[in-house]
Amino acid sequence: MRLSRSFLPTLKENPTEAQITSHRLMLRAGLIRQTAAGIYAWLPAGLRVLRNIANIVRHEQDAIGAQEMLMPTIQSADLWKRSGRYDAYGPEMLRIRDRHERDMLFGPTNEEMITDLFGQVVKSYKELPQVLYHIQWKFRDEVRPRFGVMRGREFYMKDAYSFDMDYASAVDTYRRMMLAYLRTFQRLGVRAIPMLADTGPIGGELSHEFLILAPTGESGVFFDSALEEQDWLAEDVDITDRQSLEKFFTRMTSFYAATDEKHDEAAWAQVPAGRRREGRGIEVGHIFHFGRKYTESMDIAISGPDGAPLYPEMGSYGIGVSRLVAAIIEASHDENGIIWPESVAPFKAAIINLKSGDAVCDGICEKLYAAAPDLLLYDDRSERAGAKFADADLMGHPWQLIVGPRGAKEGKVEIKNRRTGERTEDTVEGALALVLKNHG
Structure with a gap:
């Protein structure tokens, strides 16, 4: 691209509305422009970064056998009423009505829709496991959008959903996904530490957030410094072997790392004093296992090995693609501007x-x-x-x-x-x- 003919409007001065480094630099470098509160247009250079990140995410999802699809942004409220989340989700959900007075919504997440689609297609345990994902725009009506795309209302993310026959198989899928996430962030040129986390409104039991350490992070974090110092992907992991996955997962989670919501003072006291680290982190990914929460509430059963109805175990796995653009900048810049990792640079x-x-x-x-x-x-x-x-x-x-x-x-x-x-x-x-x- 020739700069003299490009739509790449740089700014010499810091915009007054930008409070954090990534927001300032994304505006100054001509990556985005705001069109409404918490909603941004991605200009050509910004879109190139967004696509580069999405392609790396896509490649690592494909590598563990996840299948890409595309679900719509607008969802029927009936799906959410079936799961019981329509009224419980809160004001962050943008509720709308079409011309026929049907309740609709702009999807903040896709558990209900993917569960319904799965139920329409899969009828037997022999068709499991299934891991489906898409990379799509979502909307959450934040009460106070801020920090640019870091805390915007419209955002671009990868969300994957798994369906397994039993708990042990679901845990295997969870571990494969954790490995895929670590490989993804390594290729993106950032170190994102998996930390024990709260599940939030999605629900569930097993949950880890992936956080990039940065002073502007919204989450308080506590972790063992060994997680920063070791190369966790040096060990070869066979994603088809349960023992290999278990060994990887045990090693990965053997060192203390938790968000402030899950911080355990007793466990923290067991970490050697010289290795204790506290700080702030930017959430760029979150993985959950929530069992049969949605298959049961939406009555999506398949035929089990004995012919009886079986409710599959589910998991949900998100990566904030648009948020990653800002998080990478927060982790990689100097007084002169952005320092892009080669893998994502426009x-x-x-x-x-x-x-x-x-x-x-x-x-x-x-x-x-x-x-x-x-x-x-x-x-x-x-x-x-x-x-x-x-x-x-x-x-x-x-x-x-x-x-x-x-x-x-x-x-x-x-x-x-x-x-x-x-x-x-x-x-x-x-x-x-x-x-x-x-x-x-």
Whole structure:
């Protein structure tokens, strides 16, 4: 993309309405614009980040055998009345009526809908297990939306739902999902710690939140520092083997980690004093096992091994895709702007032409850009060099390919690593190989 023709409106000053770093930087870097309280339009660069995150989430869900589908945003209130949650959910649910005076709602979550769809299709225990997911927009009418997309009313998330024959099988699915989440966050370039958590209005028994540590986090957290220091995915896990899953899960949950709602002072006292950590965390994922809560309340039974009705065990697994954009920024920025992990960055690199109009500089920049026009942002504007560098740092491209008259005469490109600030020099081919090495 050529910056001179792009819809990428950067801002020099911090917007007065933005209270936290991610909100300020998302507005300043041209990722989003607010259209109503807690509702945002995603501009081209922001949408690219959103899609990159969603694709990583999707790949790791597929890897454990989850099947993608797409459910509508508008749901019939009758489904929620069947489960008993319609009146209990609270004012966060946006209730509406269609022209025929039928009660409808903008879905805040999809347990009822997926349970009903499952019941329409699956009739026998032989068809289990089933894990279904979608990545879809949701709406919760927050009383006080704030912090940009971190606490917005409309948000984009992945939610998966599992159906198993018995508790032991449901726990296997839960453990596979925890592994998938850890792999997802590793690929996103962040460390999200799974912590024992409250289940909230969805209900259930077994529950973990995944939190990225940040001072602006809304949840108080208590955890063993070993969870930050160890590589939990070094161990090979066979997702088809119950013992392998159990070993992984036992190891993962053997160290203390809990949100403030589940903090246990007695258990906390057993953690060595030097390893106790307290702080704040941003919730980016939440997994639940809630058994037969919805299959029983909605009377969704299938034929069991003995021919008797069987109510499947269920779990629910969410990842906040749009919230992750903000959480990654909170965890990865400096005084100059965003520092994107390469896996989610909207562009791999910015090409910075220090002398637009110079034939040699222009030629090298065009050669760089032609190699990957969808992955590189070419700053071809007639702006001073300082403004180009400032915008490149603000937008957080992992790399900057800097072309100036001195180096251009020798066919060289200066390469800046945004995270480390390190600068090197190489040929056009060498620069492209470095920037694009992990793509495709």
